[in-house]
Amino acid sequence: MIPPELQRVWTWGNEPNVETGVHTFENCLTWYRQVTPDWAGSAARxxxxxxxxxxxxxxxxxxxxxxxxxVFLEEAHQKGLWH
Structure with a gap:
């Protein structure tokens, strides 16, 4: 479990039925493209x-x-939120 201070999400783009972004919820960066419906080609890295x-x-x-x-990751590292 990562601390709440390290949980963050960024999104961008304006394609219909598509969310593109990156989040820190899994104690790493997850870059993703979520397409609705799910079978239409979502991906993550x-x-x-x-x-x-x-x-x-x-x-x-x-x-x-x-x-x-x-900037977020550098500041979080300086605060000791990840090593």
């Missing part, structure tokens, strides 16, 4: 916090989202 800070986003994401994730 996990990445450790460390990998993200070293390599950046493994998917095409808006730069402002990538920067927000980076």
């Amino acid at each position: 996990q990445q450790t916090f460390e990998e993200f800070l070293k390599e950046g986003a493994p998917v095409d994401a808006p730069q402002d989202i990538v920067e927000s994730v980076r």
Whole structure:
């Protein structure tokens, strides 16, 4: 279980019936594309916090989202929320 302070989600895009985003709920970054209905091609990819800070986003994401994730993870690391 991760602390509530480390639980965060970012979403982007405006395609109908599609949610694209990244979240921290599984103690890592989960980059996802959720399509409704579910059988229509949803996908997800996990990445450790460390990998993200070293390599950046493994998917095409808006730069402002990538920067927000980076700042959030750096601040959370400084507060000792993850090691």
